[in-house]
Amino acid sequence: MSTVQIARTARRLAGEHPAWMLLRSGHAAAAVTLLGRHLARGTRRLPEAELVGRLEDDITELRRQGFTLPHSAGPQVSEWLRDGVLVRRPGAGSDRSTAPEQLELSDAALAAIAFVSGLTRPHHVATATRLSIVLGALGDLADAADPDPSARLAALRAERARIDAEIDRVRRGTVPEPDPADLAERAREVLALAAEVPADLLRVRAALTVADVELRRSLTASGPVRDAFVDDLFRGVDHHAETPAGRNLTTFRAVLDAGEHDATAHVTRLLRSPEATTELTSSEVASLRRLVTELRSATDDATDTMTALRRALQRAARSGDLPQEQALASRLREAETIALELADEVAPGTWTGLTLKLGAVALASPAGIRPHDPADDRPAPLVRPRPPADDAPTDLAALRALARSAEIDEDELRGNVNDVVARRGAATVGEVLRAHPATQGLASVVGLLSLAERHGRREGDTEDIAWPGARGSLRRARVPRHRFEEPVP
Structure with missing residues (x-):
């Protein structure tokens, strides 16, 4: 230039x-x-x-x-x-x-x-310390970039020899006394380097904002590019984390998560050492005490920025002009309008005559709810359409078997209970299973026990029941005795 x-x-x-x-x-x-x-x-x-x-x-x-x-x-x-x-x-x-x-x-x-x-507020620059940091970083960089395994092995062996020699000196008690002035200079070097981190993270946040503008342009594109981008967003792909700034922030956070506990312990040990704090001012000691906390705060702020940008991009995709989304939103608005118009005329709890068959797992059951974890950035697996067979007819029997494996057939169980009650006048769960074997294995047993809890009478003792397992083996269990005394509705 x-x-x-x-x-x-x-x-x-x-x-x-x-x-x-x-x-x-x-x-x-x-x-x-x-x-x-x-x-x-x-x-x-x-x-x-x-x-x-x-x-x-x-x-x-x-x-x-x-x-x-x-x-x-x-x-x-x-x-x-x-x-x-x-x-x-x-x-x-x-x-x-x-x-x-x-x-x-x-x-x-x-x-x-x-x-x-x-x-x-000038301070003495620890030239030797800064030089050792630079030389050490150069050595680590060269080791990481060298594709020759023998060179890497030689470097590791040299490092092991140095550590073994240091361990031997500590065991013999020949470690020299620390120099307070040198410790203070090295502490100031650490503070000087750490003071640059917030500004670095601010630059990362600015780069994320620029990247967000570029990503939003993909929403205004047309054709397969936009469709693939929206599909990725709905699968949970974090495009912000894949940008250079996002990868930098993700790596930085991983390093901090891995070393935060040790760094806190190191600061505590350092502040407890009189040799280390003799030459430091009170403000420098306070800065050391806040060092890890401020690094965590700056990192969390940058992460919150990336999370907010990601969620805003997802909301923009969900509120886009896709025909299916527009149709669904229109239907929801129509239903809401009708409900508001009828709110003054129809009392709460009025029977509508509409029924919906629920599954075996209640909607309020914790087992049926999976809370969303905002920190989980793993995208859902890509759904790839399976090519249709050569006009092969649909196997209805296979579809029925698939449906039965995913849902307890309460209609079948209700019919089994009513059949035994009609013939005997009353029946326990074990008697129903002996008259009608469990076609769904354990699922049938669970369904019968659920019906017994709701429609049967609890008796004081227990009973032994048996049913065939998945591999033909006989399964047994002892359950509370319930008696069905009338047909199950």
Whole structure:
């Protein structure tokens, strides 16, 4: 790139990049201080009204001290939103539709605040520590990229030899005393590296927003492309997680989930060591104490953004202009309109004359309900149509057998009970099974016991019953005795 091109790029960034615009503004000193105080320390996101309220008192005090700022915080917040220093995010909580929008710093604003913070609070740079981190990362990268298994094996053996030597030194008690100054420098290096993570995750969130725009274009496409995209959405495919930013976030979260417990334990051990905290300031100790919590909070915020974008895309697909969806929505609206018109005339509980045969499992049974897990990103298996046979006739017997295997045949069981009761006057479950064997195996036994609970009389003792198993073996059980004394309706 030539000098002219670089200069033109810098001029363009000076006029449109939020970080550059913030630092070159007339009230940059006050702006960086206010934003860093209210949105860069612990609290990362606030509703607009609450942020304006917090800024009012500070702005008044700064104006008395000679800083040039607007008389009210509202116009200043609007300016920061217009310049991209602040960004809007959906409200948090169970009902995002009613929760107020929240404001947070953009990644550019975080970069500007971090730059000024490095100027106002300089600290000694641990050159040796940073170099060791770079060299170690290079070694790990080379080992991961080397396709030669012998080179990888040699690296692992060298690492094992180093660990064995360290274990031997610890056993002999020849480990040198830690240097407090060196420990403090290394702790500051960890804090400096960790401080860059929130800005990195903000860039990931910005990239996810850009990717969401590209994904929504697939909904406006036509033909097989849109149909395949909508089918994937209904199967639960998470297209956001498949973007580069989504894969980056997923990997980052997996690393944090795997190492969060150990990292918390390491911080606890570090803070308990007098050698490690002697050279650290109270603010640095507090930053170490909050380190893992802030990493988790920043990661959860980015994950919530991806989840919200994914759900919004699914809602957009479900509310699209598919003919089937439009027809179903129209029928539902018609039914709702009719129900509202009849609500004043038909009393609740009025017999409608309509019946619906229910299955063996009640709708309220926990066994029949599978709660939706929003964190489950595994898509449903792709349904592939099976090519029809060469005009082969439908086997009705096979269809009946398939239906019987999936549903308890209560009609058959009700007829068996009524037949035995009609001949004997009364019958227990065991007597019904002896007169009419269980054609569905255990399912028939369960169905009879369910009928007995609802229509039979409970007797004090138990009875032994038997039925044929799936492989022809005889199954036995002892169940509470119930007696059918009248036909089952």
